[in-house]
Amino acid sequence: MAALRSFASVDRFQAEIASPNPKPGYVLVGDELFLLERARKAVLAQFVPGDLRDFCLHDLDLAETSIFDALDIARTPSLMAPFQVIFIRNLKNLYTRGAKKDEFAAIDAYFRAANPQALILFVADHLRIPADLRRMDYQEKERFDRIRETLGDWCGVVEMGRVDEGDAVRWVIEYAAQQQTNFEQDAARELVDALGADMMLIASEVEKLLLYTLGKGRITLGDVETQVLAAKQRSLYELTDAISRHDRAAALALLHGLLNASDGGEDSAIGHLYMLARTFRQMLIILEKNVRDSRAIWQALWQGFRMPPFAADDLIRQARRYKTRRELTRALRLIARADLELRSSPPDKRLVLERLILDLAAEPKPAPAGFVSGQYAMEI
Structure with a gap:
């Protein structure tokens, strides 16, 4: 598949972890689930043998596990597996409620003498990175810069930005071609427009369309309208x-x-x-x-x-x-x-x-007397 600009950061990450000297840690920044899943699969394929998964793969959440305990896991060699992979979610917890000087000091101390048989991946999926970085929200940019300042010296920063609509269309056509199917340009454009360039949904619907048109070798605009748009309406x-x-x-x-x-x-x-x-x-x-x-x-x-x-x-x-x-x-x-x-x-x-x-779906309850709505939470 030809290189797509929206996928470039993840492609570089895949090449780097496959090299002889990957960094001891990376920060996966952004909420584009399709790219996050792509990066995760690359890590598992490179470092996590299927028969050792229970012994070398750790999925941690900073809402439940402290960063100190997470670093201890990375620092301690496993008796059952030669390499450790630690995914750490809810990175935003490191940047709320106080300066967290002790936590960042511990991170700094770990990476100064990182375990060469471990890879730490911080997941910052609370940030939204648009396809065009110039249109990034000011508050989101401040948070992104804060991550770079605190973790960028030790970790590679991998941007999981939204996929550009043009790149999404190209991906659909090229992926279908790999399956010996001609996905017509108009049909690919309609699919991407209909699903708002949401790559997780697009990938799922492409697989369904490939099954629906199995043996035909072609996916048309009519196929998309029949199998995708009507289904979404219902x-x-x-x-x-x-x-x-x-x-x-x-x-x-x-x-x-x-x-x-x-x-x-x-x-x-x-x-x-x-x-x-x-x-x-x-x-x-x-x-x-x-x-x-x-x-x-x-x-x-x-x-x-x-x-x-x-x-x-x-x-x-x-x-x-x-x-x-x-x-x-x-x-x-x-x-x-x-x-x-x-x-x-x-x-x-x-x-x-x-x-x-x-x-x-419950009927809303009246607001209590004197209630003043606070800032709403957009980070879901």
Whole structure:
């Protein structure tokens, strides 16, 4: 596949970890899940043999494990595996609530004498990096610079920015060509536009289209319209429509339909939650910027964060059912709580989602007297 600009940072990372002298640590910065997964797979393929995975792969969360304990794991050789890989999520915890001088001193001390048989990967997926870095939010840029200043001396910084729409179209066409299928240019463009250049969704839909057209050797615009657009109309936006109408029975039925139709069943729960969070964030911006028609929505929402064109009017109508920002920020907090619960390996993921949908679709309670809405949380 030809080099794509949006993939360049991850491509360099893959080449570097395959070299004889990779850095002892890297920071994966950005919330583009497709690129994060691509980087993770490259690390596992390079350093984690399948039969030793339980002994050499560590997925840690700074919300549950201190950085001191994480560094101890990296520093201690394993008796069962020759190499250790440590993924450390929730990096934002190092940059909140105090200076964290002891924590950064410990990081500095570790990397001055890093274990050559260990690789640390900090995951900073609380930051959003646009396809065009010049359009990066000022606050996000400050956070990014802070990470560079504190970890950049020791760790490689890998940008997981949003994929440019043009690169997404090229990826679709070239990936299909690798599977001996001609993905027509118009069809690829329609797919990317419909899914808002969301690479995780695009990759999933491309796989489905390849199966749907198996033996034909060609994917046309009609195939995309039949298998992707109609399906999206019947799924996520119907669910958020029922939620915004406070129709709990319909919302629950639509959730079950989504889960039953997903290839991964309950394991697709994280993906559905991600899309719900994205949609409610879009509605929050629509409400705050008082967007009233689809012509204005493309100015309010940036590239890579737009909904499919066919859903614009529906989402504006849904957003306007919420009377205050407080109602939407409550929804985002509920989704964030469900996300944390899902990542804690609950016994029943379906139950977590059902409870979330019932809470989201519940009639809003009146704000207490004297209540003043604070700053909303956008980091889901």
